[in-house]
Amino acid sequence: MQYISTRGKAPALSFEDTMLTGLARDGGLYLPETIPTLAPDEIAALAGVTYEEIALRVMRPFVGDAFPDPEFRAIIARAYRGFDHPARAPLKQLGPNHFLLELFHGPTLAFKDFAMQLIGQLFQAALQRRGERVTIVGATSGDTGSAAIEAFRGLDNVDVFILFPEGRVSEVQRRQMTTPAEDNVHAIALKGDFDDCQAAVKDLFADFDFRDEVRLAAVNSINWARVLAQVVYYFSSAVSLGAPHRDVSFTVPTGNFGDIFAGFIAKQMGLPVADLVIATNQNDILHRTLVSGDHVKQGVTPSISPSMDIQVSSNFERALYYAYGRDSHAVAHEMQALKSEGGFTVSQGALDFLRDTFRSGRASEAETTATIRGVHAATGETLCPHSAVGVKVAEESLGAAPMITLATAHPAKFPDAVEAATGARPPLPNRMADLYDRPERVTPVDNDLSALQTLIRERIAP
Numbered sequence: 149m150q151y152i153s154t155r156g157k158a159p160a161l162s163f164e165d166t167m168l169t170g171l172a173r174d175g176g177l178y179l180p181e182t183i184p185t186l187a188p189d190e191i192a193a194l195a196g197v198t199y200e201e202i203a204l205r206v207m208r209p210f211v212g213d214a215f216p217d218p219e220f221r222a223i224i225a226r227a228y229r230g231f232d233h234p235a236r237a238p239l240k241q242l243g244p245n246h247f248l249l250e251l252f253h254g255p256t257l258a259f260k261d262f263a264m265q266l267i268g269q270l271f272q273a274a275l276q277r278r279g280e281r282v283t284i285v286g287a288t289s290g291d292t293g294s295a296a297i298e299a300f301r302g303l304d305n306v307d308v309f310i311l312f313p314e315g316r317v318s319e320v321q322r323r324q325m326t327t328p329a330e331d332n333v334h335a336i337a338l339k340g341d342f343d344d345c346q347a348a349v350k351d352l353f354a355d356f357d358f359r360d361e362v363r364l365a366a367v368n369s370i371n372w373a374r375v376l377a378q379v380v381y382y383f384s385s386a387v388s389l390g391a392p393h394r395d396v397s398f399t400v401p402t403g404n405f406g407d408i409f410a411g412f413i414a415k416q417m418g419l420p421v422a423d424l425v426i427a428t429n430q431n432d433i434l435h436r437t438l439v440s441g442d443h444v445k446q447g448v449t450p451s452i453s454p455s456m457d458i459q460v461s462s463n464f465e466r467a468l469y470y471a472y473g474r475d476s477h478a479v480a481h482e483m484q485a486l487k488s489e490g491g492f493t494v495s496q497g498a499l500d501f502l503r504d505t506f507r508s509g510r511a512s513e514a515e516t517t518a519t520i521r522g523v524h525a526a527t528g529e530t531l532c533p534h535s536a537v538g539v540k541v542a543e544e545s546l547g548a549a550p551m552i553t554l555a556t557a558h559p560a561k562f563p564d565a566v567e568a569a570t571g572a573r574p575p576l577p578n579r580m581a582d583l584y585d586r587p588e589r590v591t592p593v594d595n596d597l598s599a600l601q602t603l604i605r606e607r608i609a610p
Protein backbone atom coordinates (compact mmCIF):
# COMPACT_ATOMS: atom_id res chain seq x y z
CA MET A 149 0.00 0.00 0.00
CA GLN A 150 1.42 3.37 -1.06
CA TYR A 151 0.30 6.77 0.22
CA ILE A 152 0.05 9.89 -1.91
CA SER A 153 -0.23 13.59 -1.08
CA THR A 154 -3.44 15.57 -1.65
CA ARG A 155 -1.28 18.21 -3.37
CA GLY A 156 0.42 15.78 -5.72
CA LYS A 157 3.99 17.02 -5.42
CA ALA A 158 5.47 14.87 -2.64
CA PRO A 159 6.89 11.37 -3.07
CA ALA A 160 4.55 8.43 -2.46
CA LEU A 161 5.42 6.68 0.79
CA SER A 162 4.87 3.37 2.58
CA PHE A 163 2.55 3.15 5.60
CA GLU A 164 5.45 3.34 8.05
CA ASP A 165 7.09 6.35 6.39
CA THR A 166 3.73 8.09 6.08
CA MET A 167 3.13 7.59 9.78
CA LEU A 168 6.58 8.76 10.86
CA THR A 169 6.41 11.80 8.58
CA GLY A 170 2.86 13.02 9.17
CA LEU A 171 2.70 15.97 6.79
CA ALA A 172 3.75 15.64 3.14
CA ARG A 173 6.66 17.81 2.00
CA ASP A 174 4.42 19.69 -0.44
CA GLY A 175 2.22 20.77 2.49
CA GLY A 176 -0.48 18.23 1.59
CA LEU A 177 -1.94 15.35 3.58
CA TYR A 178 -1.30 11.70 2.81
CA LEU A 179 -4.05 9.36 1.61
CA PRO A 180 -3.94 5.73 0.53
CA GLU A 181 -3.56 5.41 -3.24
CA THR A 182 -6.62 3.18 -3.21
CA ILE A 183 -9.07 2.50 -0.40
CA PRO A 184 -9.36 -1.22 0.37
CA THR A 185 -12.86 -2.58 0.87
CA LEU A 186 -14.38 -5.19 3.16
CA ALA A 187 -17.01 -7.45 1.61
CA PRO A 188 -20.43 -7.66 3.31
CA ASP A 189 -19.62 -11.11 4.75
CA GLU A 190 -16.34 -9.77 6.18
CA ILE A 191 -18.24 -6.90 7.81
CA ALA A 192 -20.91 -9.27 9.14
CA ALA A 193 -18.15 -11.41 10.66
CA LEU A 194 -17.08 -8.46 12.84
CA ALA A 195 -20.25 -8.82 14.95
CA GLY A 196 -19.55 -10.23 18.38
CA VAL A 197 -15.75 -10.11 18.20
CA THR A 198 -13.56 -7.94 20.46
CA TYR A 199 -12.77 -4.33 19.65
CA GLU A 200 -9.12 -5.33 19.28
CA GLU A 201 -9.96 -7.99 16.69
CA ILE A 202 -12.10 -5.53 14.72
CA ALA A 203 -9.20 -3.08 14.83
CA LEU A 204 -6.86 -5.68 13.38
CA ARG A 205 -9.21 -6.67 10.54
CA VAL A 206 -10.17 -3.10 9.61
CA MET A 207 -6.65 -1.60 9.70
CA ARG A 208 -4.63 -4.53 8.36
CA PRO A 209 -5.18 -3.81 4.63
CA PHE A 210 -3.84 -0.26 5.10
CA VAL A 211 -0.81 -1.34 7.09
CA GLY A 212 0.29 -4.12 4.75
CA ASP A 213 3.54 -5.77 5.73
CA ALA A 214 4.83 -2.81 7.78
CA PHE A 215 3.79 -4.68 10.90
CA PRO A 216 3.28 -8.44 10.53
CA ASP A 217 0.02 -9.75 12.01
CA PRO A 218 1.42 -11.15 15.30
CA GLU A 219 3.30 -7.91 16.02
CA PHE A 220 0.32 -5.75 14.99
CA ARG A 221 -2.03 -7.83 17.15
CA ALA A 222 0.25 -7.39 20.18
CA ILE A 223 0.53 -3.64 19.56
CA ILE A 224 -3.25 -3.28 19.37
CA ALA A 225 -3.64 -5.25 22.60
CA ARG A 226 -1.19 -2.96 24.41
CA ALA A 227 -2.87 0.15 22.97
CA TYR A 228 -6.30 -0.61 24.41
CA ARG A 229 -5.50 -2.42 27.66
CA GLY A 230 -5.55 0.89 29.57
CA PHE A 231 -9.17 1.63 28.64
CA ASP A 232 -11.58 1.34 31.53
CA HIS A 233 -14.51 -0.20 29.63
CA PRO A 234 -14.35 -3.78 28.32
CA ALA A 235 -16.14 -2.81 25.10
CA ARG A 236 -13.63 0.09 24.62
CA ALA A 237 -16.30 2.06 22.69
CA PRO A 238 -19.67 1.17 24.23
CA LEU A 239 -23.02 2.23 22.73
CA LYS A 240 -25.83 3.63 24.87
CA GLN A 241 -29.38 4.19 23.72
CA LEU A 242 -30.58 7.79 24.01
CA GLY A 243 -33.92 7.47 22.24
CA PRO A 244 -35.93 5.11 20.01
CA ASN A 245 -33.56 5.50 17.07
CA HIS A 246 -30.65 7.41 18.59
CA PHE A 247 -27.50 5.96 20.15
CA LEU A 248 -24.47 7.47 21.83
CA LEU A 249 -21.02 6.04 21.08
CA GLU A 250 -18.96 6.67 24.21
CA LEU A 251 -15.39 7.32 23.09
CA PHE A 252 -14.07 8.65 26.40
CA HIS A 253 -13.02 5.53 28.30
CA GLY A 254 -9.33 5.86 27.45
CA PRO A 255 -6.57 7.22 29.69
CA THR A 256 -7.16 10.93 28.93
CA LEU A 257 -10.95 10.76 28.64
CA ALA A 258 -11.37 11.73 24.97
CA PHE A 259 -11.70 9.96 21.62
CA LYS A 260 -8.11 10.93 20.80
CA ASP A 261 -6.88 8.04 22.96
CA PHE A 262 -8.13 5.51 20.40
CA ALA A 263 -5.61 6.67 17.84
CA MET A 264 -2.93 8.13 20.04
CA GLN A 265 -2.47 5.04 22.22
CA LEU A 266 -2.08 3.01 19.06
CA ILE A 267 0.35 5.29 17.26
CA GLY A 268 2.42 5.65 20.43
CA GLN A 269 3.00 1.89 20.23
CA LEU A 270 3.55 1.95 16.45
CA PHE A 271 6.08 4.81 16.65
CA GLN A 272 7.94 3.03 19.43
CA ALA A 273 8.18 -0.22 17.46
CA ALA A 274 9.20 1.47 14.19
CA LEU A 275 11.75 3.82 15.76
CA GLN A 276 13.39 1.08 17.81
CA ARG A 277 13.69 -1.09 14.73
CA ARG A 278 15.27 1.77 12.75
CA GLY A 279 17.40 3.06 15.65
CA GLU A 280 15.99 6.56 15.03
CA ARG A 281 14.71 9.41 17.14
CA VAL A 282 12.01 11.99 16.27
CA THR A 283 10.72 15.31 17.55
CA ILE A 284 6.95 15.32 17.66
CA VAL A 285 5.26 18.70 17.41
CA GLY A 286 1.51 18.88 17.80
CA ALA A 287 -1.17 21.56 18.00
CA THR A 288 -4.09 21.14 20.33
CA SER A 289 -7.32 22.82 21.31
CA GLY A 290 -7.18 20.63 24.41
CA ASP A 291 -7.60 16.92 23.83
CA THR A 292 -5.02 15.91 21.23
CA GLY A 293 -2.29 17.37 23.43
CA SER A 294 -3.06 15.40 26.55
CA ALA A 295 -3.61 12.21 24.56
CA ALA A 296 -0.27 12.64 22.75
CA ILE A 297 1.59 13.38 25.96
CA GLU A 298 0.05 10.35 27.63
CA ALA A 299 0.97 8.12 24.68
CA PHE A 300 4.57 9.34 24.27
CA ARG A 301 5.64 10.34 27.80
CA GLY A 302 8.87 8.70 28.89
CA LEU A 303 9.55 6.99 25.53
CA ASP A 304 13.25 6.84 24.67
CA ASN A 305 13.12 7.76 21.00
CA VAL A 306 10.78 10.74 21.14
CA ASP A 307 10.49 14.32 22.38
CA VAL A 308 6.95 15.66 22.32
CA PHE A 309 6.16 19.38 22.06
CA ILE A 310 2.50 20.36 22.35
CA LEU A 311 1.31 23.85 21.43
CA PHE A 312 -1.95 24.89 23.05
CA PRO A 313 -3.72 28.27 22.84
CA GLU A 314 -3.01 30.06 26.10
CA GLY A 315 -6.17 30.54 28.18
CA ARG A 316 -8.41 28.73 25.71
CA VAL A 317 -8.45 25.15 27.03
CA SER A 318 -10.29 23.91 30.11
CA GLU A 319 -8.37 23.69 33.38
CA VAL A 320 -8.53 19.89 33.34
CA GLN A 321 -7.19 19.81 29.78
CA ARG A 322 -4.38 22.21 30.67
CA ARG A 323 -3.37 20.27 33.77
CA GLN A 324 -3.38 17.00 31.82
CA MET A 325 -0.72 18.55 29.59
CA THR A 326 1.30 20.47 32.16
CA THR A 327 1.55 17.99 35.03
CA PRO A 328 3.41 15.01 33.49
CA ALA A 329 6.96 15.14 34.88
CA GLU A 330 8.86 13.25 32.16
CA ASP A 331 11.75 15.16 30.57
CA ASN A 332 10.65 14.36 27.02
CA VAL A 333 7.31 16.21 27.49
CA HIS A 334 7.11 19.94 26.65
CA ALA A 335 3.80 21.81 27.05
CA ILE A 336 3.88 25.16 25.23
CA ALA A 337 1.25 27.87 25.84
CA LEU A 338 1.13 29.84 22.60
CA LYS A 339 -0.28 33.35 22.49
CA GLY A 340 -3.02 32.84 19.91
CA ASP A 341 -5.88 30.51 19.06
CA PHE A 342 -5.87 26.90 17.89
CA ASP A 343 -5.59 27.94 14.25
CA ASP A 344 -2.39 29.83 15.13
CA CYS A 345 -1.02 26.71 16.86
CA GLN A 346 -1.82 24.52 13.86
CA ALA A 347 -0.40 27.06 11.42
CA ALA A 348 2.81 27.19 13.49
CA VAL A 349 3.12 23.40 13.30
CA LYS A 350 2.67 23.49 9.53
CA ASP A 351 5.22 26.31 9.21
CA LEU A 352 7.75 24.27 11.20
CA PHE A 353 7.23 21.42 8.74
CA ALA A 354 7.58 23.78 5.78
CA ASP A 355 11.09 24.79 6.91
CA PHE A 356 12.87 21.75 5.47
CA ASP A 357 16.25 22.51 7.06
CA PHE A 358 14.69 22.64 10.50
CA ARG A 359 12.38 19.71 9.77
CA ASP A 360 15.30 17.48 8.78
CA GLU A 361 17.62 18.78 11.49
CA VAL A 362 15.29 17.81 14.36
CA ARG A 363 13.47 15.00 12.47
CA LEU A 364 9.99 16.42 12.91
CA ALA A 365 6.99 14.12 13.17
CA ALA A 366 3.30 15.01 13.42
CA VAL A 367 0.64 13.39 15.55
CA ASN A 368 -2.32 15.59 14.75
CA SER A 369 -4.90 14.05 12.48
CA ILE A 370 -2.85 15.35 9.57
CA ASN A 371 -1.10 12.03 10.28
CA TRP A 372 -2.91 9.34 8.31
CA ALA A 373 -2.38 6.73 11.04
CA ARG A 374 -4.51 8.87 13.39
CA VAL A 375 -7.41 8.85 10.94
CA LEU A 376 -7.03 5.13 10.28
CA ALA A 377 -7.30 4.19 13.95
CA GLN A 378 -10.50 6.23 14.19
CA VAL A 379 -12.12 4.26 11.34
CA VAL A 380 -12.39 1.22 13.61
CA TYR A 381 -15.15 2.42 15.93
CA TYR A 382 -17.41 3.23 12.98
CA PHE A 383 -17.30 -0.47 12.15
CA SER A 384 -17.60 -1.72 15.74
CA SER A 385 -20.65 0.44 16.48
CA ALA A 386 -22.37 -0.15 13.14
CA VAL A 387 -22.11 -3.93 13.30
CA SER A 388 -23.49 -3.94 16.80
CA LEU A 389 -26.62 -2.26 15.38
CA GLY A 390 -26.98 -4.71 12.51
CA ALA A 391 -24.61 -3.60 9.74
CA PRO A 392 -24.10 -4.65 7.00
CA HIS A 393 -27.72 -5.85 6.95
CA ARG A 394 -28.91 -2.46 8.13
CA ASP A 395 -27.71 1.07 7.29
CA VAL A 396 -26.66 3.36 10.12
CA SER A 397 -26.05 7.11 10.29
CA PHE A 398 -23.45 9.02 12.29
CA THR A 399 -23.35 12.52 13.71
CA VAL A 400 -19.87 13.73 14.56
CA PRO A 401 -18.94 16.79 16.67
CA THR A 402 -16.46 18.34 14.29
CA GLY A 403 -13.50 20.71 14.41
CA ASN A 404 -10.40 19.59 12.53
CA PHE A 405 -12.51 17.15 10.43
CA GLY A 406 -10.38 14.09 11.28
CA ASP A 407 -13.07 12.11 13.04
CA ILE A 408 -15.79 12.55 10.45
CA PHE A 409 -13.26 11.90 7.70
CA ALA A 410 -12.61 8.54 9.35
CA GLY A 411 -16.36 7.89 8.94
CA PHE A 412 -16.05 8.79 5.26
CA ILE A 413 -13.25 6.22 4.91
CA ALA A 414 -15.37 3.59 6.68
CA LYS A 415 -18.11 4.23 4.13
CA GLN A 416 -15.67 3.99 1.23
CA MET A 417 -14.51 0.66 2.68
CA GLY A 418 -18.03 -0.71 2.31
CA LEU A 419 -19.75 0.11 5.59
CA PRO A 420 -23.37 0.94 4.74
CA VAL A 421 -23.64 4.48 6.11
CA ALA A 422 -26.82 6.42 5.33
CA ASP A 423 -25.90 9.90 6.60
CA LEU A 424 -22.65 11.41 7.86
CA VAL A 425 -23.59 14.55 9.73
CA ILE A 426 -21.09 17.28 10.57
CA ALA A 427 -22.00 18.99 13.86
CA THR A 428 -20.30 22.31 14.56
CA ASN A 429 -20.44 24.81 17.41
CA GLN A 430 -20.56 28.55 16.72
CA ASN A 431 -17.22 28.20 14.88
CA ASP A 432 -19.20 26.88 11.97
CA ILE A 433 -17.07 27.26 8.85
CA LEU A 434 -17.87 23.71 7.74
CA HIS A 435 -21.62 24.14 8.10
CA ARG A 436 -21.47 27.48 6.29
CA THR A 437 -19.44 25.88 3.50
CA LEU A 438 -22.03 23.18 2.91
CA VAL A 439 -24.86 25.73 2.95
CA SER A 440 -23.27 28.46 0.81
CA GLY A 441 -20.32 26.90 -1.02
CA ASP A 442 -18.04 29.61 0.38
CA HIS A 443 -15.23 28.25 2.54
CA VAL A 444 -14.25 31.46 4.31
CA LYS A 445 -12.35 31.86 7.59
CA GLN A 446 -13.75 34.07 10.30
CA GLY A 447 -11.99 34.59 13.61
CA VAL A 448 -12.23 31.82 16.18
CA THR A 449 -14.80 32.65 18.86
CA PRO A 450 -14.19 30.94 22.22
CA SER A 451 -17.05 28.61 23.18
CA ILE A 452 -18.06 26.18 25.91
CA SER A 453 -16.92 23.37 23.58
CA PRO A 454 -13.33 24.67 23.25
CA SER A 455 -11.86 21.64 21.52
CA MET A 456 -14.00 22.49 18.50
CA ASP A 457 -12.96 26.15 18.38
CA ILE A 458 -11.34 25.74 14.97
CA GLN A 459 -11.79 27.56 11.66
CA VAL A 460 -9.06 25.96 9.58
CA SER A 461 -10.13 22.33 9.55
CA SER A 462 -7.06 20.49 8.41
CA ASN A 463 -8.67 17.31 7.16
CA PHE A 464 -11.22 19.13 5.04
CA GLU A 465 -8.39 19.10 2.51
CA ARG A 466 -8.69 15.32 2.33
CA ALA A 467 -12.43 15.59 1.63
CA LEU A 468 -11.74 18.24 -1.01
CA TYR A 469 -9.32 15.87 -2.73
CA TYR A 470 -12.18 13.46 -3.39
CA ALA A 471 -14.69 16.26 -4.01
CA TYR A 472 -12.43 17.66 -6.76
CA GLY A 473 -12.16 14.24 -8.40
CA ARG A 474 -8.62 13.64 -7.03
CA ASP A 475 -7.35 16.75 -8.80
CA SER A 476 -4.34 17.59 -6.59
CA HIS A 477 -3.64 20.76 -8.58
CA ALA A 478 -7.10 22.12 -7.73
CA VAL A 479 -6.67 21.17 -4.07
CA ALA A 480 -3.29 22.92 -3.88
CA HIS A 481 -4.84 26.01 -5.49
CA GLU A 482 -7.74 26.17 -2.99
CA MET A 483 -5.40 25.61 -0.03
CA GLN A 484 -3.20 28.45 -1.20
CA ALA A 485 -6.27 30.71 -1.48
CA LEU A 486 -7.32 29.73 2.06
CA LYS A 487 -3.89 30.67 3.35
CA SER A 488 -3.33 33.88 1.41
CA GLU A 489 -6.87 35.21 0.87
CA GLY A 490 -8.72 33.67 3.81
CA GLY A 491 -11.02 31.49 1.75
CA PHE A 492 -12.33 30.24 -1.58
CA THR A 493 -15.56 29.25 -3.28
CA VAL A 494 -15.94 25.51 -3.72
CA SER A 495 -16.56 24.58 -7.37
CA GLN A 496 -20.13 23.48 -8.13
CA GLY A 497 -19.08 19.89 -8.88
CA ALA A 498 -17.13 19.62 -5.64
CA LEU A 499 -19.97 21.19 -3.68
CA ASP A 500 -22.42 18.66 -5.13
CA PHE A 501 -20.07 15.88 -4.02
CA LEU A 502 -19.78 17.33 -0.50
CA ARG A 503 -23.56 17.77 -0.19
CA ASP A 504 -24.14 14.19 -1.40
CA THR A 505 -21.60 12.89 1.10
CA PHE A 506 -22.21 14.98 4.23
CA ARG A 507 -25.04 16.74 5.97
CA SER A 508 -24.37 19.44 8.53
CA GLY A 509 -25.79 21.46 11.40
CA ARG A 510 -24.70 23.93 14.05
CA ALA A 511 -25.48 24.31 17.73
CA SER A 512 -25.37 27.66 19.51
CA GLU A 513 -24.02 28.04 23.03
CA ALA A 514 -27.56 28.17 24.49
CA GLU A 515 -28.61 25.08 22.52
CA THR A 516 -25.54 23.20 23.73
CA THR A 517 -26.31 23.99 27.36
CA ALA A 518 -29.99 23.13 26.90
CA THR A 519 -29.02 19.79 25.34
CA ILE A 520 -26.73 18.85 28.24
CA ARG A 521 -29.57 19.73 30.63
CA GLY A 522 -32.31 18.00 28.62
CA VAL A 523 -30.43 14.74 28.01
CA HIS A 524 -29.39 14.60 31.67
CA ALA A 525 -32.96 15.06 32.83
CA ALA A 526 -34.42 12.60 30.33
CA THR A 527 -31.84 9.79 30.40
CA GLY A 528 -29.39 10.40 33.28
CA GLU A 529 -26.51 10.58 30.75
CA THR A 530 -24.14 13.51 31.33
CA LEU A 531 -22.81 14.84 28.04
CA CYS A 532 -19.67 16.90 27.57
CA PRO A 533 -20.38 20.10 25.60
CA HIS A 534 -18.86 18.70 22.38
CA SER A 535 -21.02 15.60 22.54
CA ALA A 536 -23.99 17.86 23.27
CA VAL A 537 -23.34 19.77 20.04
CA GLY A 538 -23.47 16.39 18.30
CA VAL A 539 -26.68 15.29 20.01
CA LYS A 540 -28.43 18.58 19.24
CA VAL A 541 -27.57 18.39 15.53
CA ALA A 542 -28.34 14.65 15.40
CA GLU A 543 -31.82 15.23 16.78
CA GLU A 544 -32.51 17.49 13.80
CA SER A 545 -31.15 14.87 11.41
CA LEU A 546 -32.90 11.66 12.54
CA GLY A 547 -34.15 9.50 9.68
CA ALA A 548 -35.02 5.86 9.07
CA ALA A 549 -31.55 4.51 9.85
CA PRO A 550 -30.43 4.38 13.49
CA MET A 551 -28.37 7.47 14.34
CA ILE A 552 -25.10 7.08 16.25
CA THR A 553 -23.77 10.28 17.80
CA LEU A 554 -20.13 10.23 18.78
CA ALA A 555 -19.59 11.24 22.42
CA THR A 556 -16.09 12.57 22.05
CA ALA A 557 -15.04 13.51 25.58
CA HIS A 558 -15.85 12.80 29.22
CA PRO A 559 -17.98 15.48 30.91
CA ALA A 560 -15.45 15.78 33.77
CA LYS A 561 -13.02 17.50 31.39
CA PHE A 562 -15.47 20.44 31.16
CA PRO A 563 -16.94 20.71 34.66
CA ASP A 564 -17.90 24.40 34.44
CA ALA A 565 -20.04 23.98 31.33
CA VAL A 566 -21.65 20.83 32.71
CA GLU A 567 -22.35 22.37 36.11
CA ALA A 568 -23.90 25.41 34.46
CA ALA A 569 -26.30 23.09 32.64
CA THR A 570 -27.11 20.44 35.24
CA GLY A 571 -26.18 22.00 38.58
CA ALA A 572 -23.77 19.14 39.31
CA ARG A 573 -19.99 18.97 38.82
CA PRO A 574 -18.99 15.69 37.17
CA PRO A 575 -16.16 14.05 39.15
CA LEU A 576 -12.87 12.96 37.59
CA PRO A 577 -12.13 9.23 37.74
CA ASN A 578 -10.27 8.20 40.93
CA ARG A 579 -6.98 7.71 39.07
CA MET A 580 -7.01 11.45 38.26
CA ALA A 581 -8.40 12.69 41.56
CA ASP A 582 -5.17 14.52 42.51
CA LEU A 583 -4.89 16.34 39.14
CA TYR A 584 -5.46 19.74 40.76
CA ASP A 585 -2.67 19.14 43.30
CA ARG A 586 0.07 18.11 40.86
CA PRO A 587 2.73 20.76 40.01
CA GLU A 588 2.49 22.29 36.53
CA ARG A 589 5.29 22.82 33.99
CA VAL A 590 4.52 25.04 31.01
CA THR A 591 6.47 27.36 28.70
CA PRO A 592 4.67 30.45 27.39
CA VAL A 593 5.74 31.40 23.85
CA ASP A 594 4.82 34.20 21.44
CA ASN A 595 3.36 33.20 18.10
CA ASP A 596 6.75 33.46 16.46
CA LEU A 597 8.37 30.75 14.37
CA SER A 598 11.99 31.44 15.20
CA ALA A 599 11.22 31.61 18.95
CA LEU A 600 9.62 28.18 18.65
CA GLN A 601 12.53 26.77 16.70
CA THR A 602 15.01 28.08 19.27
CA LEU A 603 13.01 26.56 22.10
CA ILE A 604 12.80 23.16 20.39
CA ARG A 605 16.51 23.13 19.57
CA GLU A 606 17.42 24.00 23.16
CA ARG A 607 15.17 21.36 24.64
CA ILE A 608 16.31 18.49 22.47
CA ALA A 609 20.01 19.33 22.69
CA PRO A 610 21.90 16.32 24.09
Ligand SMILES: Cc1ncc(COP(=O)(O)O)c(C=O)c1O
Nearest residue numbers: 291402403404405406407455556
Ligand atom coordinates in the same frame (compact mmCIF):
# COMPACT_ATOMS: atom_id res chain seq x y z
C1 LIG B 1 -13.89 16.53 22.50
C2 LIG B 1 -13.75 16.80 21.04
N1 LIG B 1 -14.81 16.67 20.25
C3 LIG B 1 -14.74 16.89 18.93
C4 LIG B 1 -13.56 17.27 18.33
C5 LIG B 1 -13.53 17.47 16.85
O1 LIG B 1 -12.90 16.39 16.23
P1 LIG B 1 -12.16 16.59 14.83
O2 LIG B 1 -11.09 17.58 15.07
O3 LIG B 1 -11.64 15.25 14.48
O4 LIG B 1 -13.18 17.11 13.91
C6 LIG B 1 -12.42 17.42 19.12
C7 LIG B 1 -11.12 17.84 18.56
O5 LIG B 1 -10.57 17.30 17.69
C8 LIG B 1 -12.51 17.14 20.50
O6 LIG B 1 -11.42 17.21 21.25
Ligand SMILES: N[C@@H](CCOP(=O)(O)O)C(=O)O
Nearest residue numbers: 288289290291292368369404
Ligand atom coordinates in the same frame (compact mmCIF):
# COMPACT_ATOMS: atom_id res chain seq x y z
N1 LIG C 1 -9.77 19.22 18.90
C1 LIG C 1 -8.42 18.87 18.72
C2 LIG C 1 -7.76 19.69 17.66
C3 LIG C 1 -6.67 18.93 16.96
O1 LIG C 1 -7.26 17.85 16.32
P1 LIG C 1 -6.49 16.64 15.65
O2 LIG C 1 -7.47 15.51 15.71
O3 LIG C 1 -6.15 17.07 14.30
O4 LIG C 1 -5.27 16.34 16.45
C4 LIG C 1 -7.72 18.88 20.06
O5 LIG C 1 -8.36 18.59 21.03
O6 LIG C 1 -6.56 19.19 20.15
